[in-house]
Amino acid sequence: MKVLANDGISSSGIKALEKGGFEVITTKVAQEQVANYINSNDVSVLLVRSATKVREDIIDNCPGLKIIGRGGVGMDNIDVDYARSKGKHVINTPASSSESVAELVFGHLFNGVRFLHDSNRNMPLEGDSNFEGLKKAYANGIELRGKTLGIIGFGRIGQAVAKIALGLGMRVIAADKFLGKAEIKVDFYNGQFINVEILTEPMEDLFKHSDFITLHVPAQENGYVIDVAELNAMKDNVGIINASRGGIINEVALIEALDSGKVLFAGLDVFEEEPTPAVQVLMHPKISLTPHIGAATLEAQDRIGTELADQIISLLKV
Ligand code: NAD
Numbered sequence: 640m641k642v643l644a645n646d647g648i649s650s651s652g653i654k655a656l657e658k659g660g661f662e663v664i665t666t667k668v669a670q671e672q673v674a675n676y677i678n679s680n681d682v683s684v685l686l687v688r689s690a691t692k693v694r695e696d697i698i699d700n701c702p703g704l705k706i707i708g709r710g711g712v713g714m715d716n717i718d719v720d721y722a723r724s725k726g727k728h729v730i731n732t733p734a735s736s737s738e739s740v741a742e743l744v745f746g747h748l749f750n751g752v753r754f755l756h757d758s759n760r761n762m763p764l765e766g767d768s769n770f771e772g773l774k775k776a777y778a779n780g781i782e783l784r785g786k787t788l789g790i791i792g793f794g795r796i797g798q799a800v801a802k803i804a805l806g807l808g809m810r811v812i813a814a815d816k817f818l819g820k821a822e823i824k825v826d827f828y829n830g831q832f833i834n835v836e837i838l839t840e841p842m843e844d845l846f847k848h849s850d851f852i853t854l855h856v857p858a859q860e861n862g863y864v865i866d867v868a869e870l871n872a873m874k875d876n877v878g879i880i881n882a883s884r885g886g887i888i889n890e891v892a893l894i895e896a897l898d899s900g901k902v903l904f905a906g907l908d909v910f911e912e913e914p915t916p917a918v919q920v921l922m923h924p925k926i927s928l929t930p931h932i933g934a935a936t937l938e939a940q941d942r943i944g945t946e947l948a949d950q951i952i953s954l955l956k957v
Contacts, residue, residue, distance in 0.1 A: 652944020747906025789849025
């Protein structure tokens, strides 16, 4: 049986699938050619990340397709219910990238509080006399220790962020529409750990008390989670990170809040427009940017590949 990994798959995933008797194709097929390719090559399993869309047309036109697999969490690029109603298995790997996304959040946080994203762009060339000027511009750094991190969406990634924050000596406030509390195991990797129970709080309290806010909710059907009113409810000089989904934050409102000084900095891994975000976002000196790479670590990709392979092998029992 053939597997088309249209957005790539780790070598460990390929190995596991080949060991299970599958042929793995990693050719990148253009979106409009995917259905045709699947049919003419007898592909049984289509694996995607976020780039390839699996909409009704592919589902309807590929009767031999048995499994649609998403390497990662959010399945907004797949018509999941429709595919299942047509008898296809739809699988993903929800837990495999949580730690990697959480670590990227801290990359953006450290960037923001020490202006690293901006100083990387502005370091003087030889002969440029502006070294002292830059030192002055970046003189008001902030320590994370002792500050309060507000986590919106306290699922897998939100909790992984909380563990790191607690390890850094931050206070943590969490808000979640559906979850009342969670027990976090802070692991010190030397055999010691402590369990911390965190009760979630109303969003208004999180806005009022957080020095930094990070978002970990799924794509929403009913608009922005952070818009003008929410920004206004936050503390002055707040830092905001979004490594969940574009469309969670109103980018126009965010830029206004950055320009007015209400928001100190933002760190964005996801955007309303992908792959090319709005130019005002790209060029903004107070925004630390990454191109949707939350899960892009060797470790997460390894886990994603082998987790997909295990599920495919057990579903198709070859
Ligand atoms: P999860 O399902 O474990 O947790 C999401 C939490 O958000 C849930 O507890 C849910 O109750 C809560 N929630 C939903 N709507 C809410 C709202 N409006 N307000 C407050 N809470 C709300 O999901 P996860 O694995 O932690 O993933 C979180 C997000 O991260 C998803 O959007 C996922 O697509 C995204 N993600 C991004 C990357 C990346 O590369 N940047 C990688 C993996 C996942």
